[in-house]
Amino acid sequence: xxxxxxxxxxxxxxxxxxxxxxxxxxxxxxxxxxxxxxxxxxxxxxxxxxxxxxxxxxxxxxxxxxxxxxxxxxxxxxxxxxxxxxxxxxxxxxxxxxxxxxxxxxxxxxxxxxxxxxxxxxxxxxxxxxxxxxxxxxxxxxxxxxxxxxxxxxxxxxxxxxxxxxxxxxxxxxxxxxxxxxxxxxxxxxxxxxxxxxxxxxxxxxxxxxxxxxxxxxxxxxxxxxxxxxxxxxxxxxxxxxxxxxxxxxxxxxxxxxxxxxxxxxxxxxxxxxxxxxxxxxxxxxxxxxxxxxxxxxxxxxxxxxxxxxxxxxxxxxxxxxxxxxxxxxxxxxxxxxxxxxxxxxxxxxxxxxxxxxxxxxxxxxxxxxxxxxxxxxxxxxxxxxxxxxxxxxxxxxx
Amino acid sequence: xxxxxxxxxxxxxxxxxxxxxxxxxxxxxxxxxxxxxxxxxxxxxxxxxxxxxxxxxxxxxxxxxxxxxxxxxxxxxxxxxxxxxxxxxxxxxxxxxxxxxxxxxxxxxxxxxxxxxxxxxxxxxxxxxxxxxxxxxxxxxxxxxxxxxxxxxxxxxxxxxxxxxxxxxxxxxxxxxxxxxxxxxxxxxxxxxxxxxxxxxxxxxxxxxxxxxxxxxxxxxxxxxxxxxxxxxxxxxxxxxxxxxxxxxxxxxxxxxxxxxxxxxxxxxxxxxxxxxxxxxxxxxxxxxxxxxxxxxxxxxxxxxxxxxxxxxxxxxxxxxxxxxxxxxxxxxxxxxxxxxxxxxxxxxxxxxxxxxxxxxxxxxxxxxxxxxxxxxxxxxxxxxxxxxxxxxxxxxxx
Ligand SMILES: Cc1ncc(COP(=O)(O)O)c(C=O)c1O
Ligand SMILES: Cc1ncc(COP(=O)(O)O)c(C=O)c1O
Numbered sequence: 001x002x003x004x005x006x007x008x009x010x011x012x013x014x015x016x017x018x019x020x021x022x023x024x025x026x027x028x029x030x031x032x033x034x035x036x037x038x039x040x041x042x043x044x045x046x047x048x049x050x051x052x053x054x055x056x057x058x059x060x061x062x063x064x065x066x067x068x069x070x071x072x073x074x075x076x077x078x079x080x081x082x083x084x085x086x087x088x089x090x091x092x093x094x095x096x097x098x099x100x101x102x103x104x105x106x107x108x109x110x111x112x113x114x115x116x117x118x119x120x121x122x123x124x125x126x127x128x129x130x131x132x133x134x135x136x137x138x139x140x141x142x143x144x145x146x147x148x149x150x151x152x153x154x155x156x157x158x159x160x161x162x163x164x165x166x167x168x169x170x171x172x173x174x175x176x177x178x179x180x181x182x183x184x185x186x187x188x189x190x191x192x193x194x195x196x197x198x199x200x201x202x203x204x205x206x207x208x209x210x211x212x213x214x215x216x217x218x219x220x221x222x223x224x225x226x227x228x229x230x231x232x233x234x235x236x237x238x239x240x241x242x243x244x245x246x247x248x249x250x251x252x253x254x255x256x257x258x259x260x261x262x263x264x265x266x267x268x269x270x271x272x273x274x275x276x277x278x279x280x281x282x283x284x285x286x287x288x289x290x291x292x293x294x295x296x297x298x299x300x301x302x303x304x305x306x307x308x309x310x311x312x313x314x315x316x317x318x319x320x321x322x323x324x325x326x327x328x329x330x331x332x333x334x335x336x337x338x339x340x341x342x343x344x345x346x347x348x349x350x351x352x353x354x355x356x357x358x359x360x361x362x363x364x365x366x367x368x369x370x371x372x373x374x375x376x377x378x379x380x381x382x383x384x385x386x387x388x389x390x391x392x393x394x395x396x397x398x399x
Numbered sequence: 400x401x402x403x404x405x406x407x408x409x410x411x412x413x414x415x416x417x418x419x420x421x422x423x424x425x426x427x428x429x430x431x432x433x434x435x436x437x438x439x440x441x442x443x444x445x446x447x448x449x450x451x452x453x454x455x456x457x458x459x460x461x462x463x464x465x466x467x468x469x470x471x472x473x474x475x476x477x478x479x480x481x482x483x484x485x486x487x488x489x490x491x492x493x494x495x496x497x498x499x500x501x502x503x504x505x506x507x508x509x510x511x512x513x514x515x516x517x518x519x520x521x522x523x524x525x526x527x528x529x530x531x532x533x534x535x536x537x538x539x540x541x542x543x544x545x546x547x548x549x550x551x552x553x554x555x556x557x558x559x560x561x562x563x564x565x566x567x568x569x570x571x572x573x574x575x576x577x578x579x580x581x582x583x584x585x586x587x588x589x590x591x592x593x594x595x596x597x598x599x600x601x602x603x604x605x606x607x608x609x610x611x612x613x614x615x616x617x618x619x620x621x622x623x624x625x626x627x628x629x630x631x632x633x634x635x636x637x638x639x640x641x642x643x644x645x646x647x648x649x650x651x652x653x654x655x656x657x658x659x660x661x662x663x664x665x666x667x668x669x670x671x672x673x674x675x676x677x678x679x680x681x682x683x684x685x686x687x688x689x690x691x692x693x694x695x696x697x698x699x700x701x702x703x704x705x706x707x708x709x710x711x712x713x714x715x716x717x718x719x720x721x722x723x724x725x726x727x728x729x730x731x732x733x734x735x736x737x738x739x740x741x742x743x744x745x746x747x748x749x750x751x752x753x754x755x756x757x758x759x760x761x762x763x764x765x766x767x768x769x770x771x772x773x774x775x776x777x778x779x780x781x782x783x784x785x786x787x788x789x790x791x792x793x794x795x796x797x798x
Contacts, residue, residue: 001607001635001636001660001662001663002662004519004574004607005518005519005663005666006518006519006520006521009518009666009670012665012666012669012670013669014668014669015664015665015666015667015668015669016500016661016664016665016668017665024471024473024474024672025474025668025669025671025672026473026475026668026669027473027475027478027499029473030473030477030478042471044470044471046469046470047470047471048467048470049467050465050466050467050469051466051467051469051470052463052466052467052468052469053469056469057463057464057466060459060463060681061460061463061464064451064456064459064460064463065456065460066449067449067450067451067456068447068448068449068450068451068651069451069651069652070445070449070450070451070452070455070648070649070650070651070652071443071445071446071447071450071650071651072423072441072443072446072644072650072651073651074423074425074426074428074429075423075424076425076426078429079426079429100426101415107506107507107510107653107676107679108506108676108677109676110672110673110675110676110677111506111510111674111675111676112676114673114674119404119405119408120403120404120405121405122405122522122544123521123522136672136673139670139673140673143670143673143674145521175403208400208403236400237400245471249469250469251469251470251471252467252468252469252470252471252472252679252680252681253468253469253679253680253681254506254653254676254677254678254679261400262415263400263401264400264404265414265415266411266414266415266416267404267408267411267414268414269413269414269415269424269425270411270412270413270414270424270425271408271411271538271542272424273423273424273509273535274509274513274535274538274539274542275510275513275542276509276510277506277507277508277509277510277511277653278507278509278653279653280506280651280652280653280679280681280682281651281652282459282651282652282679282681282682283679283681283682
């Protein structure tokens, strides 16, 4: 049957017959957990500790007891959830959206990102992807038979996207730009001027912008977050993809959402049941409760802000290793190029310390000298610091 | 931006700017419910009554209380769930599958059906689809730029698939056959000999078979159900797509699963996080409990078996209308060709009686003279019979 599989799927990696280790493919992560290992490689807040917020727990139990959550919700998501999402978007970006014309709920933002791109991309299309970035945003493009064109950003420039670099990679086949803002893996927030430049570039060249804002909810040091869709003429050419997984720490519920113009939502509503199915009814109840509870994000923000300095100190104390305090979210990006290749180091740390981190090369060509780890794992600071100390020991032992 | 949307999405119907009424698109169903209407058009057992089985409720509450269900499960589904699924498949089909090499959990079987087809289909491919069938199985194909070739079955032949008809529609571009077994909308189960013919046809012509078995769990009158994948040489060329929504009545949880050979599962595991994301953690806990509780399906089977005769009587008592007792599941297929077109009648019944049913034409060309309704709605028989009586009144009033 292999001969019937279409070309874009020939290179799918991490399945059964592959030596590639990917934390989120197959039973990879499960096997490490079973062997008593520590995973700092899943972008899952507080993982693996029980951490369901009390308000969400209560809403879920009420919904279970009521019994109606055995039934489908509308494939675009229940109206009450879309209203709560519209309020959140209004508070965060100033955009005044219609819950019935601009917003669709998705079963997590991973399927949301695929769905966001799918009505546009076909074989022959090129998509600009500033790197490093969330790997799925490149894989999605190639699964659709289109081509991801990596546009590397520079550490010296705080990984900001440069319009001149985008222009250099533009061809007549360029159809789309995909950015991850705040960025996974670097945690960097694109500054206001950079977003303005990106908007100009997108409008001038008549492109679609896919903006992956999974990490928008927790930003440090008062850095201003600007959603590209909030700039003039940009809502109509931006498909913004968001998640309840990271800021709210509700990855297990699988709730994300997309917002855009009504012209594009028309297509997303029309094909939802085919490609997405529908979100979980219970999860929608949990997400509504979370969106009404400001304490969830505020508490996480404070807890992580306090952790950042210690984590950075641990890694900066290693000779040849350096990192900066994250600008957002739960990710720590670490420069290890002076001691070796990130993929080799990841393998070594797993064997030496039974801790899994992510090699930088997964996030784009040219970033092989980096590691990413989730400093937002564990509820308890000391447990996280201990896991970081084990990564440190691994880095020191590596030769 | 519309000019950037690829051709297969130009004809997506039911979104914002469309007069087409589809019960599962946009806010269509929601608006009817708000207006006090009755929906017999969503294939959702017991809808709209609270109907979560007690064992599932308990498992969900335990999982919420434990608090760990805020976290991701593996994108292929937790091993415990895949083991329970393998046991179920063994009992139902005799197939002895490896939970880590043959099975993947999907967030519902709608996304599962799209995912099952996606690694194969591209522009230029033709797919044979015996009709009438679940409409998404045709829409999926066209969303991928491939072409669904309808192969109508005949009421006189109990809607069984005929090998000679399949052969008549075969071309050098035929890559796949998609069947819905038991069938939605007719409820018909393909007989053992028919499945043997289909297997022969698939093998002789080197095709992929996608088998949508969403309705496999409840079959009446002792009709033998044969899964095509259980025939010799067929596991490797069949992708079987199943659901916890229909038999277990857990549509709101969004749990389905796919089983096939390890060669193909390799691809499905590899691309899962990209296209599917992952199932809901809580929903997996609920599904595990359901799979361990035989009473759920047994109780539904008895309840529906008892309803069938009364429902048929109601419709057969109308001049020019006829139907047969369902062979499976929750669907009643009704011949109304002597009184008018199914689409017109559906519209009329909605206005006259505020009850929504489905027009037969949605399920394939040539079936415009039929209606489908969900006689598995409501816990209470009398409520369902009353709703059927209203449909009857609408049919009588229609001119
Ligand atoms: C940048 C980014 N976007 C999207 C996602 C998908 O998250 P989810 O599907 O849980 O919403 C992730 C998950 O790691 C991510 O890191
Ligand atoms: C034949 C058939 N297959 C699959 C599905 C999808 O069901 P789910 O996504 O809830 O598993 C349906 C839903 O109506 C159906 O009728």
